[in-house]
Amino acid sequence: MDIKGKHLLMDAFECDEVILNDPSLLRRILVEAALDAEMEVLHCYFHQFTPQGITGILVLATSHLSIHTWPEENYASLDFYTCGDKEIIEIGYALVKQLASKKAVVYSISRGIQHAETPTKNRQHAESTRLLNRGDDSDHVSLKQLLSGQHDILFHQKNRIQDIQLIKASDIRMYLDEQLQFSSLDEHAYHEALVHPIFAASLRPHRILILGGGDGLALREVLKYKEVKEIDLVEIDADVVNAAMNVEELKKLNQRSFEDSRVTVHIQDAVDYLSLNSACYDIIIIDFPDPTNKKISTLYTKEFYALLQRSLSRSGLVVCQSNSPRDTPIVFWSINKTMKASQFYTLSYHTIIPSFGDWGFHIGSKTPLSAPILSTDILYTTLPSDFTKLMRFSPHSLSKKQFAVVNSAEHLVLHKIFKKEGLYL
Template sequence: MPKHRKQKKIKIYRITSYKKDKRSELNSDKFELEQQEIENNQDKHSKQDNPNKQEQSEPIIETSSHNLDIWDEISLKEIQAGEHTSLFTEQSNYQNINLLQVSDVRLYLDKQLQFSSVDEQIYHEALVHPIMSKVIDPKRILILGGGDGLALREVLKYKTVLHVDLVDLDGSMIDMARNVPELVSLNKSAFFDNRVNTHVCDAKEFLNSPSSLYDVIIIDFPDPATELLSTLYTSELFARIATFLTEDGAFVCQSNSPADAPLVYWSIGNTIEHAGLTVKSYHTIVPSFGTDWGFHLATNSAYVLNEIEQLYVVPTPRTLPSLLFPLFQFKEEHLEQRNLALLNSESNLILHQCYKQEMKF
């Protein structure tokens, strides 16, 4: 589930002017990122030359304040200081989890808003339905991330689905999604469906195990805020994921905002293409994010994505239009940033540097 949120409608205050000159700075940002990568490599060599130098172990999910959206943190403090109901609070092995209810139900992970029940269906429908409606008779589905069960809810609306594997690193997320009544109501008791199999493990660990092929793979990883999280968006991992697809299968990956984080967004798409896949990019407006949010569809067989702009058989009710053409259209200023896209690989992890650069206030 993505971490960076921009709020405007649901009493979460944002300052948007900090991005005013960002677009004109992307070329210089790219240079700075490359310079930073050189410095990082020099640091690594320095550590190798001085093996006695003490190293600090990196947690699975780093939560230091420089990786946080400060406005999400402010909004959470305001909510907690006022009238609200705490539905679930836990510091798991990987993250701080806060599920609370005000006028809506909201989930915060490490003080970052993950969803609001006001409009979470817009995000999850956009993540799930374009790919599920295009792949013919999807039977076997893999969801990487998505421990709240909301993407799973959308997948289970398709009667063709016979088997779903959901992989999430944090078992506390799945426990919450199975046991907190308000969230169970929101995800429509998705984890109690007999078609669902949950796996509490690292996605890369799961992908290193033998498995049957999948018609659809849905990637709902956290944003690449740290070097470790950046490893979830490498060309090598995308190539590995592609080997789990059936001949006519496809995967979709949440990819941050093409408006607020264009370098991150287009670099993810570029990295998927470098893994040898055909990619189609799209986005949708999510009001509670205060911006649009982007996704990339990918397949081993280009014909699978032909005429993807037309939805076929999609369960109702839904928030998406029957014609998806507008979702695949981008403003010229956003398309121009595609030329700056970088390649994120195991030997050159750069995406977290892009993320930090674009999240600057």
């Protein structure tokens, strides 16, 4: 490969929100970084949004340096590309530090033209893609790139339900039907957000139901709570659970969660399980795939949420992963509206997951939550100390709420909205 450029993609978490909302300060920070990299700045433009947030870009003689900030999330993403000779990785780390970031992920990518392929070069290319693309088409591309380089197939099984691939390269990734399910680089950000806010809101988290989540990663977070007495995990695909229980790398990732005596696994369709279930749960965690097709869309209907109502205790809570409030805001708010149509009171929140971007969740309850969700005593690594920060949404996301619809068996539209919002480009 002839290297034509160096590219850094940076996710900065837990930044100082004052810095993230100061355009003049951000301009100075970026210009100084460009000068440290011995680059010529041709043009600067910074735009401040109302009520908060900034987008800024420096046009460089060797390419560009840009930043996008979400002060309400204490998060910023940066893009630094250069065709110059100067090594920029350390400058990237310094940039993140100047945002007072307590945690960051820096992706280093070598850009260029592929010539004769060698195993070493393939590995470099595969490791550098780091799963920043979103959506099924992008997942197909990243998977193809990954498989063309040096990697290990930890588990591969194609059954009547789906095609399961567990792959180890620079990280561990699971694909279902070539759609990325998780990367070990940042899966904690998703699973901590899925589990801990609902536990912080629960008055009696003794009996738990997990729908989906056959990889055992949400289960790992639930098992951190000593007050939990029983956990039923319902997964339709036995092969996913088989991988989670027997592949050493995945067992290490889920901390052997299926070996805990409190856990009972049910290999069963979620609708069938709920239809026959007579137990009441204090917390139900829904970890289903995105509504990419008609079949999965039925798991996000008014009728399905009515089944959940039957299986919840009076003070019980349900949480549902609900796609991106930024990339698929109508899908996100339609799930909220559908839950409300099923007599749930709802509470919405979101967080940043580098592999997927801004990702949202809804908590449902039979009665209004009496107090704000602040935090939990359990140790976590990716969430703010005050969970109420997760409940602030951008004006763009909130503006799409008016277009939300109720997804029902008679009016099954969520998968159509999902496609229209651009994940299938």
